[in-house]
Amino acid sequence: MKQTLLTICLILFALPSWGEDNIDKPWSKKSCTEVYNAIAIFASLADKEWKKDEEKAARYTLAAANYATIYETVCKQK
Numbered sequence: 001m002k003q004t005l006l007t008i009c010l011i012l013f014a015l016p017s018w019g020e021d022n023i024d025k026p027w028s029k030k031s032c033t034e035v036y037n038a039i040a041i042f043a044s045l046a047d048k049e050w051k052k053d054e055e056k057a058a059r060y061t062l063a064a065a066n067y068a069t070i071y072e073t074v075c076k077q078k
Helices: 002-020 030-049 053-073
Strands: none
Touching: 030 053
């Protein structure tokens, strides 16, 4: 029983260090440009729809925010 518990603990402590070597590379400049342009499109659509249909505008705003998060995560890496 003690050996099993010790083995499980060693495996659990070793897993986080394995993930450090598995770092994603930034996306290509073309892909990042497309994501950036999509942010602008969704923001523009949200602005146009705001007076007509606030719910639809909120969806566009959410999409722009999600794309901005993706852009910041994969395109702004150092």
